[in-house]
Amino acid sequence: MLDPMGMVEIFRTQVGETPYSRLNPSTKFILFASFIALPLISASLPIQIFSLIAQVPLIILSRSERRVKRSLKASLLFIVVLVVLNYLTTHSLEFSLAMVLRLVSMIIASAIFMTGTSPAEIGDLLTKLKVPLQITFSFVIALRFIPVLADDVVMIITSQVSRGYELERGGFLEKVKRLIPILIPMIIIAIRRGHQLAEALETKAFGAIERRSSYVVYEYGRGDWILLIYAIIVITIGLVVGTLTPQFQLLPFRC
Amino acid sequence: MIEVEGVTFKYEGSGMNALRDVSLELERGKIYGVVGPNGSGKSTLLRLLNGLIPHFYRGEMKGRVLVDGVDTREASVAQLSKKVGLVFQNPEHMFFSETVYEEVSFGPKSIGMDPEEIKESVRWALEEVGLWELRERSPWSLSGGEMKRLSIACILSMKPEFLAVDEPTIGQDSLSKESLSEIFKRMRGEGKGVVIVTHDLEWLDELGPDVVFVLRYGVVINRGDPKEIFSDIRNLATNGLIPPYRYIVDSLLEVG
Ligand SMILES: Nc1ncnc2c1ncn2[C@@H]1O[C@H](COP(=O)(O)OP(=O)(O)OP(=O)(O)O)[C@@H](O)[C@H]1O
Ligand SMILES: [Mg+2]
Numbered sequence: 001m002l003d004p005m006g007m008v009e010i011f012r013t014q015v016g017e018t019p020y021s022r023l024n025p026s027t028k029f030i031l032f033a034s035f036i037a038l039p040l041i042s043a044s045l046p047i048q049i050f051s052l053i054a055q056v057p058l059i060i061l062s063r064s065e066r067r068v069k070r071s072l073k074a075s076l077l078f079i080v081v082l083v084v085l086n087y088l089t090t091h092s093l094e095f096s097l098a099m100v101l102r103l104v105s106m107i108i109a110s111a112i113f114m115t116g117t118s119p120a121e122i123g124d125l126l127t128k129l130k131v132p133l134q135i136t137f138s139f140v141i142a143l144r145f146i147p148v149l150a151d152d153v154v155m156i157i158t159s160q161v162s163r164g165y166e167l168e169r170g171g172f173l174e175k176v177k178r179l180i181p182i183l184i185p186m187i188i189i190a191i192r193r194g195h196q197l198a199e200a201l202e203t204k205a206f207g208a209i210e211r212r213s214s215y216v217v218y219e220y221g222r223g224d225w226i227l228l229i230y231a232i233i234v235i236t237i238g239l240v241v242g243t244l245t246p247q248f249q250l251l252p253f254r255c
Numbered sequence: 256m257i258e259v260e261g262v263t264f265k266y267e268g269s270g271m272n273a274l275r276d277v278s279l280e281l282e283r284g285k286i287y288g289v290v291g292p293n294g295s296g297k298s299t300l301l302r303l304l305n306g307l308i309p310h311f312y313r314g315e316m317k318g319r320v321l322v323d324g325v326d327t328r329e330a331s332v333a334q335l336s337k338k339v340g341l342v343f344q345n346p347e348h349m350f351f352s353e354t355v356y357e358e359v360s361f362g363p364k365s366i367g368m369d370p371e372e373i374k375e376s377v378r379w380a381l382e383e384v385g386l387w388e389l390r391e392r393s394p395w396s397l398s399g400g401e402m403k404r405l406s407i408a409c410i411l412s413m414k415p416e417f418l419a420v421d422e423p424t425i426g427q428d429s430l431s432k433e434s435l436s437e438i439f440k441r442m443r444g445e446g447k448g449v450v451i452v453t454h455d456l457e458w459l460d461e462l463g464p465d466v467v468f469v470l471r472y473g474v475v476i477n478r479g480d481p482k483e484i485f486s487d488i489r490n491l492a493t494n495g496l497i498p499p500y501r502y503i504v505d506s507l508l509e510v511g
Contacts, residue, residue, distance in 0.1 A: 066267065156348045158311050161311065161332045161336070162341045162410075163336060163349065163361055164362055164365035166331070166333045184351035188395060192347075
């Protein structure tokens with residue numbers, strides 16, 4: 001079953017506060033960076049499985065269980081297709097599985113971070129790290145765009161089905177073709193949003209001064225320390241597991 | 256007839272009910288106005304009518320909605336779209352065709368109208384909203400007000416029995432507003448049921464609905480004859496609604 005609304009669910013705007021969203025932004029960023037790095041330590045399957053399991057506490061703290069579950073369920077078909085395609089090129093089921101799990105676990109890490117951290121928090125954080133304003137801003141905007149676009153996708157799909165359109169008809173190829181009335185508005189809306197934003201920024205004299213002023217102070221609480229320690233433990237385990245010799249050669253299809 | 260029976264709905268992930276124990280009946284040949292402050296559940300109510308809730312929005316739903324006796328749970332949105340046409344608040348979400356003409360024919364094609372009938376109804380719908388001359392243009396090249404009217408034509412062309420429109424007057428100049436009123440009145444005259452969600456009570460008053468529902472926090476707090484509802488100025492004002500001008504004048508005269 002093709003359920004694009006379910007697939008984007010994980011990136012949709014989160015309503016309300018969660019224990020995760022209340023963390024210090026730098027903690028959230030470090031956790032995010034750790035969980036992006038973890039699956040990259042090695043291509044082995046154990047590492048990928050470990051990265052997924054290690055994220056469970058974060059999923060719970062960010063109250064994303066349902067959204068993650070729905071998105072995974074909705075993406076199952078794509079996941080299977082990816083594994084199969086991977087298998088056809090690499091002839092290693094374990095490698096294919098590992099690659100797809102890596103993708104899934106990085107997507108979950110990004111989704112938890114994006115939906116649980118306000119763009120303003122991320123902006124302040126990057127500014128503190130002395131990242132140039134232009135880069136910070138582009139990054140923040142990109143992050144801000146994703147949940148907005150996910151919400152747009154929902155509106156687009158419901159608009160089209162209200163016009164009698166059936167997404168679910170036909171075989172796999174037909175179903176993919178049936179996404180056109182969903183994809184075109186999405187692309188156009190994304191481009192238009194970009195233009196509007198550029199205009200809005202110019203009218204507000206963005207970039208006129210080098211350093212923008214900021215007055216928010218973030219504090220460190222007990223939860224922050226606990227999760228930082230958790231990140232260190234997880235990465236350490238990852239490094240240990242990662243140095244164990246993999247059961248298969250890296251990128252075997254190149255041999 | 257559309258019957259909404261004791262519907263309570265909470266969106267997944269939301270802590271609050273968007274609708275609470277809402278019951279109402281919508282008949283053919285009548286215009287219904289739905290008013291209320293932001294977030295009061297007006298759009299949610301419309302999503303119930305063609306089955307988007309519960310088919311496309313996750314959440315907890317109690318009660319039921321019957322469209323000509325058929326429970327919306329038992330029919331697909333595509334099937335229901337032949338009976339209940341829903342025009343969204345934001346028209347941009349639907350456009351994907353190269354021309355206005357093609358855009359309007361998308362709905363009729365989806366529900367399997369035959370080609371001759373499609374031609375006829377597309378022309379009729381575009382003339383109704385005054386966009387026939389612009390049929391070769393790209394939907395994206397239209398102004399905001401024209402886009403809104405195009406989105407109405409996209410639904411009109413499907414010839415639904417009920418038409419539900421979310422905020423039709425946003426971005427419309429007074430001339431277009433008048434022509435929208437004409438369209439909705441003509442539909443009522445043809446025996447169609449029309450449901451209008453709006454903040455623009457001045458325009459709604461001119462349109463002359465048969466029944467008005469006032470929503471607040473997902474509850475229908477007031478319903479009935481528009482005259483009675485509009486003259487209760489205090490009630491409207493506390494719900495963030497600006498009463499039609501002539502009712503304000505009347506009440507001032509009464510006090511004086
Ligand atoms: N997709 C959604 N997911 C979660 N909550 C939602 C969703 N859509 C609406 N809500 C919530 O449901 C409530 C009713 O929203 P609704 O859009 O029906 O209000 P409305 O009366 O149409 O408001 P407006 O005048 O702003 O259009 C609001 O509290 C809103 O935040
Ligand atoms: Mg609304």
